[in-house]
Amino acid sequence: MRLAALLSAAALLLGSAADAVPKVGSPAPAFSATDSAGQAVTLSAYRGRFVVxxxxxxxxxxxxxxxQGNMQALQKEATAQGAAWLSVISSAPxxxxxxxxxxxxxxTRQRGAAPSKVLLDPSGTLGRLYAAKTTPHLxxxxxxxxxxxxxxxxxxxxADVDDIARAKPYVKIALAEAMAGLPVSEPVTPPYGCSVKY
Incomplete structure (x- = not known):
């Protein structure tokens, strides 16, 4: 009876850890993923740099x-300032x-995109680690x-490109604030887009 209760408690703990959402202000979940060239990429390799x-x-x-130009401009601006931009594709086969x-x-070439790396996550492991819900989610x-x-x-x-000019550019602002040594004024915002296709 006691063993069953212990096993049940352990299962609950493991389940909650697996379902944990990464918290802003806490260490980012460490990962190792494979990029589009088949090379291993770890978050720790970018220690000392901002990573998007x-x-x-x-x-x-x-x-x-x-x-249609907005994401590419953000990527180029961020990487020109020394940040690493990792695009993640968590769509399952x-x-x-x-x-x-x-x-x-x-x-990447066709769109004129400029990520530092494209990470392939067909198992959804990285996406679930970060609780990525939408594309885009940053x-x-x-x-x-x-x-x-x-x-x-x-x-x-x-999904209307005309709305970009009227929108508050959360990621652009957050990166600029952080790179200037300021606290991010809006560190958590609602993601929107298509659901990640796990």
Missing amino acids: LEWTNAGCPFVQKHY GKQGHVSGAEADAL FIVDPHGTLIYAGGIDSIAS
């Missing part, structure tokens, strides 16, 4: 909205957005490895 994690799916209209490494690289990790932002790219949850 961007969940993406080329078939999603919300992603397509931002890849057979689901919308799933691509091979070669297809991911072709897509996270910022500071040079000490602390998660300092989680949420939407901006404030208008639509």
